Amino acid sequence: MGRIAYLTKRGAVWWYRRRHPVIVIQSSQNNQISVSCCDNGTSLQARGHMAVSLRTRSKREARILGAFISADFERAWAMIEAVMNEHEFDTDMMDAIAMTMAKHFRSLIEKIAHGPASSFPDGVKQRAYRILEQDLRKALGVEGKVIVADAQPTPQVEENPPAEAMCQAERDALAYLEDHDEDYWEKCGELFHPDYEPEYPRLAHIGESARTNDDYYADYVVSDFGLHTHVFRATLSEYLAACERLSLDPSDANADFPLALKEAMDAAHKIGMVPTPEAKPSPTLARPxxxxxxxxxxxxxxxxxxxxxxxxxxxxxxxxxxxxxxxxxxxxxxxxxxxxxxxxxxxxxxxxxxxxxxxxxxxxxxxxxxxxxxxxxxxxxxxxxxxxxxxxxxxxxxxxxxxxxxxxxxxxxxxxxxxxxxxxxxxxxxxxxxxxxxxxxxxxxxxxxxxxxxxxxxxxxxxxxxxxxxxxxERRVERIGWGEDIYALLGSEIFQNPLTEQDEPLFWCPLIGVYAGLRLEEILQLRVNDFFSDAGIMAVRVQNEIGSQEVKSDNGFRSVPLHRALIDIGLPELVALRRQQGLSRLFPHIERSKSKGTLSAIMSKRFGYYTESRGIKKPGLDFHALRTEFHVRLARAKVPDHVRKGLMGHEQTDVTHKNYYRLGETIEALKEYVDLNDINHYGVRSPFGKTYHRAAPHLRVVNSANG
Incomplete structure (x- = not known):
């Protein structure tokens, strides 16, 4: 929000502070003021600044009081300038006037900003403010008509205007006055005495009669309109953001919001800033x-x-x-x-x-x-x-x-x-x-x-x-990976017996999932061109080369070197076979499900049925748990966090790696990290004829009590 004109904050309290304006005294010719000879005039300025405490910690209340003080200040100073052009002057007189203005503005703020009067009806408060304004005019010696060049005379306030000329608030105030005796109003009159110090200060309402109907106040409102709308514009933006966060309808969340917008739109239509919208097609459904x-x-x-x-x-x-x-x-x-x-x-x-x-x-x-x-x-x-x-x-x-x-x-x-x-x-x-x-x-x-x-x-x-x-x-089972149950899967018939089809997805998908960490959908949509060799290292790239592949997020685009197990079992041979056949996809016969439209829906059910029918199925042991096992094995092998996130296709949360290490590790380094996945693939029968026999389990050294 922008800075408020002439308002400063000392501690927690708002003050009105501004330098006294320069008064230009025109040289007289034949006892008349010459407006056009400004260069021949004399400039005079009172010493220092005028500083008045607004006695409030509220920015809104300070803005209201500051607006009215500025209007009165400009009008009064212009009148003083006109008077001094017609009379003799000296520097002491200017300083005395400035001190008088500051004193009476303080008195004015003291009376407005304190509280027993706040319980009065609006009409009474409006009448009190008008009395204060008249007292200020008398104290400054600007009572009556003062002629200023190119300015309209200040309208005078009638002491007893006719009832038909009063506004409704003034008529209510008059009725309120007539309903109370003189002792009551004599007591209330103390509220406006300069020496009165209220016990409970509180800012009272400022009614319409506090406004003035002269050019000075109007010019102030026009010139400072942008300043005073900062609050509304900032509040509007925050209000809409808050409603969106809370899933609220802005038009229903607060009754004042549609009213404020309606008044703004009515004003814009009135001055021709908003043309009448033309009917145009929109996605809005026809009202039934x-x-x-x-x-x-x-x-x-x-x-x-x-x-x-x-x-x-x-x-x-x-x-x-x-x-x-x-x-x-x-x-x-x-x-x-x-x-x-x-x-x-x-x-x-x-x-x-x-x-x-x-x-x-x-x-x-x-x-x-x-x-x-x-x-x-x-x-x-x-x-x-x-x-x-x-x-x-x-x-x-x-x-x-x-x-x-x-x-x-x-x-x-x-x-x-x-x-x-x-x-x-x-x-x-x-x-x-x-x-x-x-x-x-x-x-x-x-x-x-x-x-x-x-x-x-x-x-x-x-x-x-x-x-x-x-x-x-709720009853739930956490997905923590396959653990040693992975060998029950690799020892089942599809990984041990000869296959009728070398490209059987039920064989290859679990292996790619557990050794490369790819999601099932990412595996099934792999294309031949997604496999490449860099520095003699074969790798697979998760990408969307021709727009037919779907990646879960921007972090899903990544390259993963092939684990030595996938190379031993024959995945490069399957890629070469697809190139010889002139096929672009690694698994071209997989169809999308009619219910979800994904490649993985049917294969996920096939895998679940296979593990359940072979007695391998346990709570939490689904296909996605193979990808979890890939991450667990790398974490236990002390692979750095940023490398594991990159291989898994997760977002880098570390600022350094996210913003300053976008190139990532070399393909050679990634290959070393991927091969730290220690799942033993020996005994898995390759569709291309080679079988790798499982090695004996590693022996562990156990400390004995006897050393």
């Missing part, structure tokens, strides 16, 4: 008649706009095709599942019938939804049926299990463990929040487009603290 449009239909149109590249979070938005494609690829199906879930639980209601009761009902049912809902395409039960069956199992089924275990004589601890393990796992708090956020966004847009009066999801989604609390009681 009587808001009877079904929720599912509205949601479909909303999601179609999002797929076109509209975020629908601001007005006059231009669609971005890349944003739309990314939304369609990564988020569309999740949003569609949220819409289907809402319709199955609440029903496909008209938008106008969706209120807080329906939202509360949805939130109550969704927290009971089993985690495996929608995982099987063969299960045709609705969400409500799924929830009811799970509730029945957790009551009748668990009670039957407990009775059975008691008859068998199991101890209480074992019964408690068995019943806890048998309970249906419900939806996680994170997934609940995802569904709520999607529905909140759709209904927020329905509100903005005029389909509904308000967003019923506003204030009814899980908060961060609620999510943390729910997570503490």
């Amino acid at each position: 008649k009587n808001s009877t449009q079904k929720f599912a239909d509205f949601a479909d149109k909303y999601l179609a706009l999002r797929c076109q590249g509209f975020t629908l979070t601001r007005e006059d938005e231009t669609a971005d095709a890349a944003t739309g494609r990314n939304f369609e690829r990564t988020s569309l199906r999740n949003w569609q599942s949220s819409v289907r879930l809402f319709v199955e639980i609440v029903g496909d209601l008209p938008l106008c019938d969706i209120g807080k009761e329906e939202v509360i009902e949805f939130n109550d049912w969704i927290q009971r939804l089993p985690k495996n809902f929608g995982k099987s395409s063969k299960d045709k039960r609705t969400a409500r049926q799924f929830i009811e069956d799970a509730d029945e199992h957790d009551t009748i089924g668990i009670n039957a299990l407990i009775e059975k275990l008691r008859r068998e004589g199991k101890p209480p601890g074992e019964i408690e463990e068995a019943s806890a393990a048998a309970r249906v796992v419900r939806l996680s708090a994170t997934t609940m929040k995802r569904h709520q956020q999607a529905l909140h966004a759709i209904l927020a847009y329905a509100h903005e487009s005029g389909a509904i009066d308000g967003n019923p999801f506003k204030g009814r989604t899980l908060t961060t603290s609620e999510i943390k609390r729910r997570k503490r009681s």
Whole structure:
């Protein structure tokens, strides 16, 4: 915010401080003032500055008081200059006038800024301020009409104006005066005595009568308008940012906001600064008649706009095709599942019938939804049926299990463990929040487009603290890597028996994941051109050469040297085979799933089925845990943190490496680091005919008590 004119801060209190202006005394000709002969005049200035404490710590209150003091100061000084051009003067007289002005401004601030009078009605306070202003004019000797060249005479305030000439506040003040006796007003008159010191100082309201209707005050308002709007402009920016952070609608968060904007827009229209907008096409959905449009239909149109590249979070938005494609690829199906879930639980209601009761009902049912809902395409039960069956199992089924275990004589601890393990796992708090956020966004847009009066999801989604609390009681398994179970996987049939197809993805993908740390989607979309040799070292590059590959983030673009195990097992031979066949992809036969549109969806299920059917599956041992194991092995080998983040495709959090080491390590150094991954690949049968027999386990030296 900019500096406030003539206002300074001493400690915590605001002061009004300015140098006394220079007065130019014109040389007289034939007893008349010559305005045009300014070069022949005499300049005179009072010594020092005028400094007045505003007796407030509030910048806003100081700005108000400073504005009125500046207006009175300019008007009074101009009048003094006119008087001194007509009369004799000396330096002492100028200093005396300056001291008098400072004294009476202090008296004025003392009376305005203190408090018992603040409890008076506005009309009384306005009349008091006008009395003070008249006293100040008398003290400065500028009472009555003073003629200044090219200036309008100061309008005089009538002592007893007719009732019809009074404003409403003055008529209220007059009525208030008539309702109280003389003793009351004699006591109140002490409030305005120069020696009066109030016990509880407080800034009182400054009414409209404190303003003056002359050119000096008007010129001050015009010239300092930009200064006084700094507060509004800064506050407006902060207000919008705060509303965005809290997910609030700026037009609803505070009733004064739309009023302020309306007055500003009305003023802009009045002076012709804002032309009447022309009708133009926009992504706003047509307002349904009587808001009877079904929720599912509205949601479909909303999601179609999002797929076109509209975020629908601001007005006059231009669609971005890349944003739309990314939304369609990564988020569309999740949003569609949220819409289907809402319709199955609440029903496909008209938008106008969706209120807080329906939202509360949805939130109550969704927290009971089993985690495996929608995982099987063969299960045709609705969400409500799924929830009811799970509730029945957790009551009748668990009670039957407990009775059975008691008859068998199991101890209480074992019964408690068995019943806890048998309970249906419900939806996680994170997934609940995802569904709520999607529905909140759709209904927020329905509100903005005029389909509904308000967003019923506003204030009814899980908060961060609620999510943390729910997570503490949720059943969960941390993904910590495969550990020694990796050898159970490498010892299974697909890695030990001859393969009918040399490019079998179920064989190659786990090996690339555990030895190169790539994500499953990154592996399946690898192209032949992604493999290269540098300084005699073969490496794979995660990139998007022709725009057909997707990378999770900007940090995902990276190069990883091939581990010696991948070279021994024959990955370079597979790349060479693809080049001979004239194929561009390493796994060209993998198709995208119809549900998620990704290459990894089907392969992830194949890997899960394979490990479960071979007895390898354990909680937390999924495909992504292979990538976790890659990181764990490098960390235990003391590979530097910035190298591990680079190989994993994670963001560098260290400022030095992020901003001053963008080239990173050499390919030779990275090769040494990658080969520190000590997972033994001996015994894995290569699709190209060579088998590497597993070495005997390393012996460890154990310290004995006897030394």
